[in-house]
Amino acid sequence: MIQLPDKFMEKMEGLLGDEYRAFLKSYEEDRALGLRINPLKAEPLEFVKNSPFLLEPVPWASEGFYYKAGQRPGKHPYHEAGVYYIQEPSAMAVVELLDPKPGEKILDLCAAPGGKTTHIAGKLKGDGFLLSNEIHPARAKILAQNVERMGISNAVVTNEDSQSLSLKFPEFFDRIVVDAPCSGEGMFRKDEAARLEWSPDHVAVCARRQNEILFHAAEMLKPGGTMVYSTCTFSPEENEQVMEGFLLSHPDFSIVDRGKRPGLSPGMALWSKTGSEELKKTYRIWPHKSEGEGHFLAVLKRGGEAGPERKRSCPSYLKDKSVWKEAEVFLKELLVKPEVFTDRKEYILFGEQLYLLPPEMIDLKGIKTVRPGLHMGTIKKNRFEPSHALALCLKKEDVLQWADIPSDHEDMMKYLKGQTLSAPFSWPARLEQKGWVLILTDGFSIGFGKLAAGILKNHYPKGLRWM
Known part of the structure; x- marks a missing residue:
C-alpha cells in the first residue's frame, strides 16, 4: 500500500468517521485512467465507435472516457494529432460545471498543463475568446504546446500572476476557472512528490495563496458571470473554508446549485467553521466512491448584470x-x-x-505573453x-492538397520520425502540384509536408519527432 503521511491519515479519519476504512482501502486499488475527446477534431461518440482503445464513459463528463492500463493512448498518432487529451477523470468535472458557451470570453487562471483550457476550447467550438494563464514560465510553455496540439485557434497563453492580470482585465470575462494550486492530497495515489511535500503547514500556506488568487479572479469576472473554484485536495481549510471566507468578503457572490451530478458527492457544511448550509451546494469526488482521484468543486455566481463593454486599447x-x-x-x-x-x-x-x-484580445503591452x-x-x-x-x-476540407496516411501504416511512423516519403504513395491523397501538403492520419490533421518531384519532404517539428 502507498505510504501516507501519519498526520494526514489522522486528519482524514476524523473527517470521514465510518467511511475512513473504505477511503484507506482505495489506495490499494489502481487509479482510474482517462482521456477526453477533442470536439474540435472528432465527434466523441463517433470516435468511440471506431476507437483503437476500449473506452467507457466518465459519468460526469460528456467527452470523457476511461481507458484500461496497458493501452497507452499517449503513444498513438492520434495523440500527436490532438484527437484527445489524456486527463485524470475527476478533473474533467470542472469545465462541465463551468458550462462555457460559444462566443463567451473565458479565463483559465491557473491553467498548466492544459486540461481545463483544452476542455473549454472544445466547448467554445472556435467561437469566443480564451485566455489561459500560468504563473510558472516552464509550465506556461507546456500549456502553450498543448493548446497548439489540440488545434485551438482562439486562445492566448500568458505567464502572469493573478494581480497583474486583474489590473489588465477588470470585469472582462463571462466565466473563469480557478483550479487553484493546492496541497494535492487528492493526487497522493499517483504523485509521490505531493505525499512527500505534504504537511499541515503546507496546507495553511496553500489556503492563503488560494484566497489571494480568488480575490483577484473576482475582480476580472463580469457582474452576472460564473466562476468555478476547484482543488485536488481533501482539506476543508483549502475548500469549504476558503469558500466561506470568500463569500463573507464578497457579498455579491453566491454558490450555485447545479443539482445532483452522477459520481459527484455534495459538500458538507459541518466541515466549515460556521456550518453554512450554502456549502452543501459544493461538490466532492472521493476515490472510494467514484472512479477518480480526490477533487473539490464550487460554482460561484456574481450578482448584478453586465454593463456596456468598456473601451479597451x-x-x-x-x-x-x-x-x-x-x-x-x-x-x-x-x-x-x-x-x-x-x-x-x-x-x-x-x-x-x-x-x-x-479579435477580443486587448493591447499586449505589459503582459508576459507566451502565445499571443x-x-x-x-x-x-x-x-x-x-x-x-x-x-x-486545419481540416481536410479546408485545403487543396492533402495526404491521409493511416495511423497503422509504416509511412505514418516514418512521418512522425521526420523521414522523407517517396512516391508511389499507397494511401489516399490529393497531390496536384508541388508545394505544401496537409498531412492527416485517418482524417485528423497532424502536420505539414512539402511535395516536389514525387518526394514529400517532412516538416514535422524536430522537437516532437518520435525516436
Missing part, C-alpha cells in the same frame, strides 16, 4: 503589407477558402513569427513557412 496590428505578401500567397495556394484568414486584420509580428490574435494567438508561421526574406500550429487547426 487594441494591439498594434500588422500594417506593413509587404511583410504579409508571402503569407497571403501561401494561404491562396493551400486553402479552399483563403479569405477565412486573408480577410482578418488581427495579425502581429514577433520577430519573424506571424500570429493571428483573437494562432501561430501562422515564420516570415523570412521572400519566403513564408507555415507553422505546425496552423496545420493542426
Whole structure:
C-alpha cells in the first residue's frame, strides 16, 4: 500500500468517521485512467465507435472516457494529432460545471498543463475568446504546446500572476476557472512528490495563496458571470473554508446549485467553521466512491448584470503589407477558402513569427505573453513557412492538397520520425502540384509536408519527432 503521511491519515479519519476504512482501502486499488475527446477534431461518440482503445464513459463528463492500463493512448498518432487529451477523470468535472458557451470570453487562471483550457476550447467550438494563464514560465510553455496540439485557434497563453492580470482585465470575462494550486492530497495515489511535500503547514500556506488568487479572479469576472473554484485536495481549510471566507468578503457572490451530478458527492457544511448550509451546494469526488482521484468543486455566481463593454486599447496590428505578401500567397495556394484568414486584420509580428490574435484580445503591452494567438508561421526574406500550429487547426476540407496516411501504416511512423516519403504513395491523397501538403492520419490533421518531384519532404517539428 502507498505510504501516507501519519498526520494526514489522522486528519482524514476524523473527517470521514465510518467511511475512513473504505477511503484507506482505495489506495490499494489502481487509479482510474482517462482521456477526453477533442470536439474540435472528432465527434466523441463517433470516435468511440471506431476507437483503437476500449473506452467507457466518465459519468460526469460528456467527452470523457476511461481507458484500461496497458493501452497507452499517449503513444498513438492520434495523440500527436490532438484527437484527445489524456486527463485524470475527476478533473474533467470542472469545465462541465463551468458550462462555457460559444462566443463567451473565458479565463483559465491557473491553467498548466492544459486540461481545463483544452476542455473549454472544445466547448467554445472556435467561437469566443480564451485566455489561459500560468504563473510558472516552464509550465506556461507546456500549456502553450498543448493548446497548439489540440488545434485551438482562439486562445492566448500568458505567464502572469493573478494581480497583474486583474489590473489588465477588470470585469472582462463571462466565466473563469480557478483550479487553484493546492496541497494535492487528492493526487497522493499517483504523485509521490505531493505525499512527500505534504504537511499541515503546507496546507495553511496553500489556503492563503488560494484566497489571494480568488480575490483577484473576482475582480476580472463580469457582474452576472460564473466562476468555478476547484482543488485536488481533501482539506476543508483549502475548500469549504476558503469558500466561506470568500463569500463573507464578497457579498455579491453566491454558490450555485447545479443539482445532483452522477459520481459527484455534495459538500458538507459541518466541515466549515460556521456550518453554512450554502456549502452543501459544493461538490466532492472521493476515490472510494467514484472512479477518480480526490477533487473539490464550487460554482460561484456574481450578482448584478453586465454593463456596456468598456473601451479597451487594441494591439498594434500588422500594417506593413509587404511583410504579409508571402503569407497571403501561401494561404491562396493551400486553402479552399483563403479569405477565412486573408480577410482578418488581427495579425502581429514577433520577430519573424506571424500570429493571428483573437479579435477580443486587448493591447499586449505589459503582459508576459507566451502565445499571443494562432501561430501562422515564420516570415523570412521572400519566403513564408507555415507553422505546425496552423496545420493542426486545419481540416481536410479546408485545403487543396492533402495526404491521409493511416495511423497503422509504416509511412505514418516514418512521418512522425521526420523521414522523407517517396512516391508511389499507397494511401489516399490529393497531390496536384508541388508545394505544401496537409498531412492527416485517418482524417485528423497532424502536420505539414512539402511535395516536389514525387518526394514529400517532412516538416514535422524536430522537437516532437518520435525516436
